[in-house]
Amino acid sequence: MADESAGAVRLAAEELSGLVVGSGRGGAYEVAVGDELLACSLRGRLKLATGGRLEQLAVGDEVTCRRSLDEPERGVIETVLPRRSQLGRGRPGKPPQIIAANLDQVMVVVAVAEPDLSLHAVDRFLAIAATASLPATIVLNKHDLEPTGEIAALVAEIYEPLGVVVLATSIVSGQGLESFAAALTGRVSVVIGPSGAGKSSLLNAVNPGYQLRTGEVMSIGKGRHTTTSSRLLPLDRGGYVADTPGIKTLQLIDGAVEPAGLQDLFPEIGSRSEGCRFADCTHRAEPDCAVQEAVELGEVAPSRYDSYLVLYGELEAGSRPW
Numbered sequence: 001m002a003d004e005s006a007g008a009v010r011l012a013a014e015e016l017s018g019l020v021v022g023s024g025r026g027g028a029y030e031v032a033v034g035d036e037l038l039a040c041s042l043r044g045r046l047k048l049a050t051g052g053r054l055e056q057l058a059v060g061d062e063v064t065c066r067r068s069l070d071e072p073e074r075g076v077i078e079t080v081l082p083r084r085s086q087l088g089r090g091r092p093g094k095p096p097q098i099i100a101a102n103l104d105q106v107m108v109v110v111a112v113a114e115p116d117l118s119l120h121a122v123d124r125f126l127a128i129a130a131t132a133s134l135p136a137t138i139v140l141n142k143h144d145l146e147p148t149g150e151i152a153a154l155v156a157e158i159y160e161p162l163g164v165v166v167l168a169t170s171i172v173s174g175q176g177l178e179s180f181a182a183a184l185t186g187r188v189s190v191v192i193g194p195s196g197a198g199k200s201s202l203l204n205a206v207n208p209g210y211q212l213r214t215g216e217v218m219s220i221g222k223g224r225h226t227t228t229s230s231r232l233l234p235l236d237r238g239g240y241v242a243d244t245p246g247i248k249t250l251q252l253i254d255g256a257v258e259p260a261g262l263q264d265l266f267p268e269i270g271s272r273s274e275g276c277r278f279a280d281c282t283h284r285a286e287p288d289c290a291v292q293e294a295v296e297l298g299e300v301a302p303s304r305y306d307s308y309l310v311l312y313g314e315l316e317a318g319s320r321p322w
């Protein structure tokens, strides 16, 4: 006989270990338990033991759950294991969002064209990876649209000296796909980047079984997001990768980084700060600033310095007591 008491779900006694691979609407999570997928809700009283202030489940979270006795394909998440890492972003006027948890690395996917490359956007993606202490790779996709390779050369010139690997890829010519697949193998990765850059296309190319939906060429630049929710996918060659919806506005999480700590997210700026006259130099207008000198000498890319200034301004505004 059905239990009529409000919301009561009869659960099996056994606790199962699971991995959050997707989050649907209405607070339901898709949890992989072995080879099976359970649609799980979150135990109401669950206090997430994430160790951080960002208490929200994300793909990549490791959980324990119990199966519903009445609907065996459903379950309830009982506990969330502490996270090894979490990639998060701030959103204007909204609470911060955890993009994925327990990652080893971040693949920043941008296109040389369609949509146009924004170096400032690249810097924002790299900054949120650095906030999470995760290594990042730039995947410069649609190489076939830029046969001269000028943009690819510029990106390599700016970012490779910072220790960031830059992979030029194309799902049309096949260039770089083997390197991309090799970089994913055996690790837990996330692909992030603007809508239309080719994140889902690249994942389909390295794992044809995924058959992820990709956008029509016609829709590029019209702001349509083809991927609408994040999914963590197992890789044939080992490891996992999370596909995510394209990100338009990306801010550092208010409070996660202090303005004075921003320089540590820009290695070429943080490493020069010891040469500044003032120990608390912000590298904006102070005299005898080693960073501003390095920009003038062409040792720090102007685009990187501009990104630093813009993000500094945002952090300063965000931390202002209103």
Ligand SMILES: Nc1nc2c(ncn2[C@@H]2O[C@H](COP(=O)(O)OP(=O)(O)OP(=O)(O)O)[C@@H](O)[C@H]2O)c(=O)[nH]1
Binding pocket: 141, 142, 143, 144, 145, 169, 170, 171, 172, 193, 194, 195, 196, 197, 198, 199, 200, 201, 202, 213, 214, 215, 216, 217, 218, 220, 224, 225, 226, 227, 228, 244, 245, 246, 247
């Ligand atoms: N010319 C060219 N087109 C590509 C390449 N990679 C992807 N595309 C096309 O770009 C469009 C967008 O690709 P998607 O894979 O849907 O892009 P996405 O980054 O997943 O976009 P969202 O899911 O909206 O974030 C599709 O029409 C793809 O066929 C490439 O290397 N070269």
Ligand SMILES: [Mg+2]
Binding pocket: 199, 200, 201, 213, 214, 226, 227, 243, 244, 245, 246
């Ligand atoms: Mg997509």
Ligand SMILES: [Zn+2]
Binding pocket: 273, 276, 277, 281, 282, 283, 284, 286, 288, 289, 290, 291, 292
């Ligand atoms: Zn300085």
